[in-house]
Amino acid sequence: MAAELNALTNWQFHQEVPIPNDIGPLLVPGEIPVAAYKTFRDSAIFTDRRMIVRDSQGMMGKKIEMYSLPYKSIDMWSSENAGTLDFNAELELWTRVGLIKIKLGRGVDVRRLDSLIAHAVLGTLGH
Numbered sequence: 329m330a331a332e333l334n335a336l337t338n339w340q341f342h343q344e345v346p347i348p349n350d351i352g353p354l355l356v357p358g359e360i361p362v363a364a365y366k367t368f369r370d371s372a373i374f375t376d377r378r379m380i381v382r383d384s385q386g387m388m389g390k391k392i393e394m395y396s397l398p399y400k401s402i403d404m405w406s407s408e409n410a411g412t413l414d415f416n417a418e419l420e421l422w423t424r425v426g427l428i429k430i431k432l433g434r435g436v437d438v439r440r441l442d443s444l445i446a447h448a449v450l451g452t453l454g455h
Contacts, residue, residue: 337395337428339381340416341365341372343435348373354380354394363444365436374444397423399448407442419445 347361351373355361363374370382370392381395404422417438419430432438 338431339372339428340368340431340433341436341441342367342433344437344440345371351380365441374448376448379448397421397428399445401425402445402449405442405445405449407438407445409438421445 343366345364345366347364348371351361351364354373355375356377359378360376361373362376365372365374367381367383369384372379372381378399379395379397381397383393383395385391385393401424402421403424406420408418416434417432417436419432419438419441421428421430432441
């Protein structure tokens, strides 16, 4: 019996952007930011240890919800490139706590992101 998995969260990455200057206080000593992506209202940052998603909320965007996903909690992932009629690619991460779906806009290289996840999960990122 195959049950459909409901995603814990759905994010959308629009395009790769420079790593935000204000990321420093979120990092632990020795943690290195590797890539960043624009989300709807903020950004997702990939480091050599985890993925950090910042989600600004409220009318003024002063309330920020933070998600931190250590790569060691990713058990499996899949990527799907955009088709002819479908403009968005997609990345799915199966984690210890459930499924995370990430829709990827045209400004995101799905193969680069897939490679980034592979290197992070398999422990070769930054080596």
